[in-house]
Amino acid sequence: MSEPVTFLSRAEALIGTHEAEAVESGIRNFLIRREAAFEVFEIGEDLRDRTRAIRLHALANLDRLLGHFADRMEEAGGHVHWAADAVEARQIAAGILARSGARLVVKSKSMVSEEIELNAHLEEEGVTVVETDLGEFIVQLAGDTPSHIIAPVMHMTAQDVGRLFADRLDVPYTDDPIELNRIAREHLREVFLRADAGISGVNLAISETGSLVLVTNEGNGRYTTTAPRVHIALLGMERIVSRWEDAAVVLETLARSATGQHQSVYTNVITGPRKREDPDGPEEVHVIVIDNGRTDILGGDTAEILACIRCGACLNACPVFRTAGGHAYGTVYSGPVGSIVTPGLHGMEPWWELPYASTLCGACEEVCPVRIQIPRMLLQLRERAAAEGRLPGWLERGISRYGRTVSDPAKWSSAKKWASRLSAPISSEGWIRRLPGPGRGWTQSRDFPRPAKHSFNEWWRRNRAT
Amino acid sequence: MEGPQVQLFVTCLVDSLAPEVGRATLSTLEKAGCRVDFPLEQGCCGQPAFNVGLMDEARTMAAQTLDVLDGTEGTIVVPSGSCTAMIAHHYATLFAGSDREDKATRVSVRVRELTQFLVDDLDASLTASCDGCTIAYHYSCHGLRELGLEHQADRLLGDTERAALAGDKECCGFGGLFAVEMPAVSTAIMDAKLDRLEASGADTLVGGDVSCLMHLEGGLRRRGSDVVVKHIAELLGDVD
Numbered sequence: 001m002s003e004p005v006t007f008l009s010r011a012e013a014l015i016g017t018h019e020a021e022a023v024e025s026g027i028r029n030f031l032i033r034r035e036a037a038f039e040v041f042e043i044g045e046d047l048r049d050r051t052r053a054i055r056l057h058a059l060a061n062l063d064r065l066l067g068h069f070a071d072r073m074e075e076a077g078g079h080v081h082w083a084a085d086a087v088e089a090r091q092i093a094a095g096i097l098a099r100s101g102a103r104l105v106v107k108s109k110s111m112v113s114e115e116i117e118l119n120a121h122l123e124e125e126g127v128t129v130v131e132t133d134l135g136e137f138i139v140q141l142a143g144d145t146p147s148h149i150i151a152p153v154m155h156m157t158a159q160d161v162g163r164l165f166a167d168r169l170d171v172p173y174t175d176d177p178i179e180l181n182r183i184a185r186e187h188l189r190e191v192f193l194r195a196d197a198g199i200s201g202v203n204l205a206i207s208e209t210g211s212l213v214l215v216t217n218e219g220n221g222r223y224t225t226t227a228p229r230v231h232i233a234l235l236g237m238e239r240i241v242s243r244w245e246d247a248a249v250v251l252e253t254l255a256r257s258a259t260g261q262h263q264s265v266y267t268n269v270i271t272g273p274r275k276r277e278d279p280d281g282p283e284e285v286h287v288i289v290i291d292n293g294r295t296d297i298l299g300g301d302t303a304e305i306l307a308c309i310r311c312g313a314c315l316n317a318c319p320v321f322r323t324a325g326g327h328a329y330g331t332v333y334s335g336p337v338g339s340i341v342t343p344g345l346h347g348m349e350p351w352w353e354l355p356y357a358s359t360l361c362g363a364c365e366e367v368c369p370v371r372i373q374i375p376r377m378l379l380q381l382r383e384r385a386a387a388e389g390r391l392p393g394w395l396e397r398g399i400s401r402y403g404r405t406v407s408d409p410a411k412w413s414s415a416k417k418w419a420s421r422l423s424a425p426i427s428s429e430g431w432i433r434r435l436p437g438p439g440r441g442w443t444q445s446r447d448f449p450r451p452a453k454h455s456f457n458e459w460w461r462r463n464r465a466t
Numbered sequence: 467m468e469g470p471q472v473q474l475f476v477t478c479l480v481d482s483l484a485p486e487v488g489r490a491t492l493s494t495l496e497k498a499g500c501r502v503d504f505p506l507e508q509g510c511c512g513q514p515a516f517n518v519g520l521m522d523e524a525r526t527m528a529a530q531t532l533d534v535l536d537g538t539e540g541t542i543v544v545p546s547g548s549c550t551a552m553i554a555h556h557y558a559t560l561f562a563g564s565d566r567e568d569k570a571t572r573v574s575v576r577v578r579e580l581t582q583f584l585v586d587d588l589d590a591s592l593t594a595s596c597d598g599c600t601i602a603y604h605y606s607c608h609g610l611r612e613l614g615l616e617h618q619a620d621r622l623l624g625d626t627e628r629a630a631l632a633g634d635k636e637c638c639g640f641g642g643l644f645a646v647e648m649p650a651v652s653t654a655i656m657d658a659k660l661d662r663l664e665a666s667g668a669d670t671l672v673g674g675d676v677s678c679l680m681h682l683e684g685g686l687r688r689r690g691s692d693v694v695v696k697h698i699a700e701l702l703g704d705v706d
Contacts, residue, residue, distance in 0.1 A: 012650040024658075319637040323654045357648065359641025359655070360517060362611035382519030391518065395643065399515045403523040406478055406509040407530035416482045431687060441649035445656070446684030449483045456481045456488035460504045 037260025072210025076272025110201025147326030471540030493703030547609020602668035
């Protein structure tokens with residue numbers, strides 16, 4: 001029956017900590033910069049509409065687009081692998097690395113690699129994996145997990161990073177971001193040159209040409225996918241569009257919505273391995289198309305969440321995310337989008353509680369550049385959780401009793417009288433300082449108004465009813 | 467000239483916890499020239515059950531409200547953006563395919579939130595008054611995002627002294643049963659809001675939803691704050 005609410009316990013442990021403060025100020029600074037950029041790079045209603053239409057069209061034609069993509073990619077000399085779940089995806093990646101004798105792997109940022117827990121698996125196979133996105137590099141160095149889909153170290157301050165670098169990289173302490181950047185770059189440059197293989201995510205695949213598009217602001221994506229002999233790209237199977245024109249629209253929306261940029265600094269397009277005339281590039285390109293629960297989502301009432309372009313705007317807008325931070329969600333995809341994606345990918349147990357980690361304020365839907373109806377889907381998942389009997393007993397019984405009472409005028413009238421009478425001994429000045437039972441949650445931080453001696457209904461009957 | 471006929475749906479919270487807001491709403495509507503009736507058998511819009519996913523229970527509550535309101539004439543006015551949005555936007559889905567489907571459609575188009583009705587429908591010349599107050603206004607989320615309520619309160623409060631409240635369109639952390647299910651998170655969001663409220667220089671917090679307001683007032687009381695909390699109807703109507 002009722003399990004302890006794990007989101008809540010994680011959130012309780014995080015609220016008020018240094019990490020939560022870092023998230024709050026991180027998001028504030030982020031939004032200030034993004035807003036400043038928005039004055040120049042606005043996401044107009046038209047751009048939202050076009051982006052939504054493109055993404056929904058892709059989802060409706062996913063089989064065809066993926067099939068065509070795979071044909072074109074293979075024509076260009078790439079290899080396409082299909083992974084039904086995380087285990088298969090990891091095995092395929094490990095197999096490719098083993099066959100090519102790769103021992104050192106550089107990685108550019110990939111949420112799907114976090115989803116399938118690739119690093120830990122490859123390390124077990126004796127492969128050294130080095131994250132090259134600055135945020136992911138810091139997270140890896142700290143033995144931590146990313147807390148935000150586009151800003152993995154949202155939960156750390158520059159001082160935290162400075163101490164980490166001093167401790168782990170044997171450099172003098174500094175909290176100057178530019179200097180920290182330089183330290184990371186110097187450290188990574190040497191790794192890039194030695195790496196046997198590169199693993200990347202994919203922001204978008206383009207069906208018509210069999211191309212992969214990767215955007216980064218640091219250039220590490222380009223380095224990862226061109227310097228080593230082997231490139232493995234992990235493609236979440238929904239991350240595809242039909243045509244180049246579609247990709248241009250989605251990338252514009254992504255850059256504007258994620259970081260307030262007109263375009264990301266590096267936009268990398270990969271269509272197969274190095275050709276004879278190319279000055280550089282990998283000898284082998286492998287694309288692993290990963291399902292891992294996506295087909296299930298596609299067939300259900302939260303299919304629309306697969307239209308997400310992973311801009312992270314809903315995380316920044318969410319009051320719950322801003323308060324508790326990404327780690328409270330206990331999963332790779334946090335925030336409003338994650339609360340829909342996670343139970344979809346990994347099942348309701350134990351993730352059914354995430355859809356309840358929301359006030360349903362609607363700020364996520366308001367900011368979403370794809371107009372994804374996030375609150376509607378949170379409600380649908382709540383409905384599913386309730387139908388599966390997962391709600392705490394007190395909540396279900398309480399609501400059921402309240403429902404029967406309030407819908408019966410005689411019972412409702414008497415309940416109001418009793419509530420007022422019974423609350424008299426625990427009230428002062430019309431407020432209750434301590435409620436019993438589940439009401440304790442309210443009164444641990446807030447007074448609760450005492451039920452009125454005379455309800456409005458009673459007042460009307462006495463003074464107005466004819 | 468005879469004013470418009472209005473049905474007052476006060477909401478279960480106003481009925482049981484804040485009847486003075488119901489009386490202020492009644493007074494406001496009468497000042498605006500309306501003939502107000504109050505269907506006595508009304509209860510709850512069903513949102514508490516709907517928002518936790520208990521759809522049968524939500525239908526039980528909503529059915530009573532629907533049956534009572536459908537038998538009446540005129541605009542249904544509600545002093546809550548959240549309960550208005552529940553009826554206006556979710557009843558059709560809740561009763562889709564049932565024998566109440568037509569009723570749900572009929573009632574949902576008759577429902578208006580108080581400030582929406584006063585400004586958008588009546589173009590009423592009422593203005594809020596609060597002598598000597600400096601007001602911060604909290605735009606509750608459901609009214610703001612599901613009904614587009616924003617300029618209505620601004621216009622009604624046009625003659626009052628307003629303090630700038632940072633984040634006045636961000637959630638207060640109430641979230642219905644969320645406030646009880648996840649009290650630590652709800653409280654942390656509320657605390658951020660109350661910190662900004664206290665920094666704003668306002669001595670009166672005004673809003674359009676008793677639900678958010680009782681959460682914020684409960685938190686202010688616990689802080690020992692002197693900030694007074696009012697529903698906008700209490701600044702529009704004559705309060706006894």
